[in-house]
Amino acid sequence: MTEENTSCNAATRALALRTTLLPKDTNPAGTIFGGVILSLIDQAGEIAMRSINPHRRYVTIAMDSIMFHAPVFVGDLVSLYTCHVKVGNTSVSVQVDVMVERRDRPGAEVRVTEAKVTYVAIGGDGKPIPVNG
Numbered sequence: 001m002t003e004e005n006t007s008c009n010a011a012t013r014a015l016a017l018r019t020t021l022l023p024k025d026t027n028p029a030g031t032i033f034g035g036v037i038l039s040l041i042d043q044a045g046e047i048a049m050r051s052i053n054p055h056r057r058y059v060t061i062a063m064d065s066i067m068f069h070a071p072v073f074v075g076d077l078v079s080l081y082t083c084h085v086k087v088g089n090t091s092v093s094v095q096v097d098v099m100v101e102r103r104d105r106p107g108a109e110v111r112v113t114e115a116k117v118t119y120v121a122i123g124g125d126g127k128p129i130p131v132n133g
């Protein structure tokens, strides 16, 4: 069975967030803690939601298909790209790809993590409401 390739490609992706990380973000192995990357993925997805309907508030309902392909190191330039946005009634799913540029290889981006994140638009009572309309 062939696995569907859902990764973002350079033509369709949008840059949501770019940062570098510090020694405080590392795990005992000396690489960046996975939870820090998950937090960045969630932030990048939320930023992407602003372009769907900036007047809505969103909460994360699911993070799926998370794959950590390669480690992130202190000092890497970390870029989070979004693509494949799918708008439902009250929910929006987005693919988030995390790419890094190593300090010793400027200009060469490596995909380190990817995930699909789903957000739900909520009203003042915390219940789902239509994304549009």
Ligand SMILES: CC(C)(COP(=O)(O)OP(=O)(O)OC[C@H]1O[C@@H](n2cnc3c(N)ncnc32)[C@H](O)[C@@H]1OP(=O)(O)O)[C@@H](O)C(=O)NCCC(=O)NCCS
Residues within 6 Å of the ligand: 059, 060, 061, 062, 087, 088, 089, 090, 091, 092, 118, 120, 122, 126, 127, 128
């Ligand atoms: C988000 C929340 C308001 C949704 O309430 P709910 O009554 O469970 O929602 P519904 O069953 O009506 O589903 C709402 C939408 O989410 C989608 N959905 C539900 N479960 C899903 C899942 N596991 N994965 C992806 N989408 C899902 C539904 O298909 C629906 O989308 P649609 O309207 O576009 O078809 C509620 O689950 C919640 O408050 N969760 C906590 C959110 C939060 O605090 N996140 C921060 C992390 S701490």
